[in-house]
Amino acid sequence: MYFEGRVSGTGVGIVLNDSAADYDVQIDGATVATLVTPGNTTHWINGLSNSTHTVRLVKRNDTPGDTSTFGGFVAAPGGAVLSKPAPRNRQIEFVGDSLTVGYGNLSTSRTCTSDQLKRNTNSDVSYGALTARQLNADYQINGYSGLGMVRNYNGGRTDVTYRTFYDRALLNVSGDVWQNPGTWRPQVVVVNLGTNDFSTAINPGEPWTPESLAAAYRSAYGDFIQKLRTRYGADTTIVAVGAGQYAGHVQQVVKARNDVGDSRVRYWFLDDSGLDFLGCDWHYSAHDDRLIADRLTSFIAGLPTGW
Incomplete structure (x- = not known):
């Protein structure tokens, strides 16, 4: 399972509620964080260049006994969540x-x-x-x-x-x-x-x-x-x-x-x-x-x- 988005600005928040699975956060193609059973949280990646970035959240492991909830991407103050990337053909x-x-x-x-x-x-x-x-x-x-x-x-x-x-x-x-x-x-x-x-x-x-x-x-x-x-x-x-x-x-x-x-x-x-x-x-x-x-x-x- 993965989610992809586009944001402008210097930071992006990942809204999650999952106490069972692990996730990787990738910005512009590079893994910048691994979230181990993050729980109910908004995890922030800050300090980005003030420009447009691609963000990808990927679930690393199968946790079929639990419900995983992804609440979307949010932008840091001054930034914006942009239109979603076009789906691949x-x-x-x-x-x-x-x-x-x-x-x-x-x-x-x-x-x-x-x-x-x-x-x-x-x-x-x-x-x-x-x-x-x-x-x-x-x-x-x-x-x-x-x-x-x-x-x-x-x-x-x-x-x-x-x-x-x-x-x-x-x-x-x-x-x-x-x-x-x-x-x-x-x-x-x-x-x-x-x-x-x-x-x-x-x-x-x-x-x-x-x-x-x-x-x-x-x-x-x-x-x-x-x-x-x-x-x-x-x-x-x-x-x-x-x-x-x-x-x-x-x-x-x-x-x-x-x-x-x-x-x-x-x-x-x-x-x-x-x-x-x-x-x-x-x-x-x-x-x-x-x-x-x-x-x-x-x-x-x-x-x-x-x-």
């Missing part, structure tokens, strides 16, 4: 789990405490954010750590999956539905779900066999692609990411869509060669996110998006 939506969030990607150790994980997660340098910026696209990262398409990490939270939350704006409010203002029409949606479904062994008491889990995953994935297709229309390219144990299943789902005439569903194999997995709990490091972003950017640039 390109839009990409990223759907995924902790790997898409950027879970622990700034960590210097794979072993992290809860606080270290929070401080060292930065979605702004996740592969999705980097890919979008390389393509000069506005983007959404719809990621939820630990959740899968039909099965969550280690079989946890059996009452919900990623799909439970996809429609929501406030993830912690049951029944909430995000209302698209009509301006969000991504030309590309990248889906990377499956790691949590398959990365841990099925525990005694879970309602799965390896075969039934795979079948349920493929069925739900197909339904989710249809949901995206209905939401965004025939011209949106849906990139289904395959990696590890779930790559073959994703390939099957994509082939089924292609076989019925939907050529704008594309399979992309996430090549993990060269990745060090040095983020918290063996997640992507910032180095890995850059490598993946470079590979994904090349793939998307070759798609028939009209870009």
Whole structure:
């Protein structure tokens, strides 16, 4: 999640109410402050040159159990908040789990405490954010750590999956539905779900066999692609990411869509060669996110998006 604005004058205030998440403040392209669980505050950046500045606020980590409130930018005395920047013509939506969030990607150790994980997660340098910026696209990262398409990490939270939350704006409010203002029409949606479904062994008491889990995953994935297709229309390219144990299943789902005439569903194999997995709990490091972003950017640039 990020917000961009323009101000004139020597300072800008960022109005926030959030006691759970961390934020970066960027002025004219440079990070000038990191706000750690800022609470209910107006954080001021002063001492700027008396001119026009771009300001960007970016939420660094996922805090799905809490509500984050951004109250806007305010100008220092003598300055003004200017008209909002023009939206970019390109839009990409990223759907995924902790790997898409950027879970622990700034960590210097794979072993992290809860606080270290929070401080060292930065979605702004996740592969999705980097890919979008390389393509000069506005983007959404719809990621939820630990959740899968039909099965969550280690079989946890059996009452919900990623799909439970996809429609929501406030993830912690049951029944909430995000209302698209009509301006969000991504030309590309990248889906990377499956790691949590398959990365841990099925525990005694879970309602799965390896075969039934795979079948349920493929069925739900197909339904989710249809949901995206209905939401965004025939011209949106849906990139289904395959990696590890779930790559073959994703390939099957994509082939089924292609076989019925939907050529704008594309399979992309996430090549993990060269990745060090040095983020918290063996997640992507910032180095890995850059490598993946470079590979994904090349793939998307070759798609028939009209870009």
